[in-house]
Amino acid sequence: MSARFFALAAAAAATTSPALAADITGLWATGSEGGRVEIYRCGKAYCGRVADAARLRINPDLRDVRNSNPALRDRRLKGLVVLQGFTGGPREWKGGPVYDPESGDGAKTGYLKLLSDNKLELKGCVAFFCRTKVWTRLR
Numbered sequence: 001m002s003a004r005f006f007a008l009a010a011a012a013a014a015t016t017s018p019a020l021a022a023d024i025t026g027l028w029a030t031g032s033e034g035g036r037v038e039i040y041r042c043g044k045a046y047c048g049r050v051a052d053a054a055r056l057r058i059n060p061d062l063r064d065v066r067n068s069n070p071a072l073r074d075r076r077l078k079g080l081v082v083l084q085g086f087t088g089g090p091r092e093w094k095g096g097p098v099y100d101p102e103s104g105d106g107a108k109t110g111y112l113k114l115l116s117d118n119k120l121e122l123k124g125c126v127a128f129f130c131r132t133k134v135w136t137r138l139r
Helices: 003-020 054-058
Strands: 026-029 036-042 045-052 081-088 092-095 098-100 105-107 109-116 119-126 129-137
Touching: 036 081, 045 054, 045 092, 081 109, 098 119, 105 119
Parallel strands: none
Antiparallel strands: 026 036, 026 129, 036 045, 045 081, 081 092, 081 098, 092 109, 098 105, 109 119, 119 129
16 A cells, blocks of 8 residues: 555544544533533533532522531522532543532542443542442443
8 A cells, every 4th residue: 555545544544543532521411319410611621510400409598508617508409510520531530629419528639431422430539538329421
């Protein structure tokens, strides 16, 4: 085969590779309390905010009453940012802080790992103690 063929094949591969990168933006089911988090781009990183939950369908004005910091308990849950500054890829990201409004607990550092196109593992760690959840993509 000619050198021109290989040059064209290499150019085509180079231009299509970014399209193969994993995209974690979208709506994810958290697997508890009917929670849904929207992951979106925030600058060059990924962030996530509460989009919906069973309790929010009953009372859309719910506040962050489970927060361990009393000064933050008046924040609205709907739209609350729970993932911040995740960078990396194409299948794993690191960032933080992360926050769980169900328990009121947060972690300074978190990890995201795309297990498949529709499964995302979220791990939040405080010192040596980590908690892991698997979210399912809704759209």
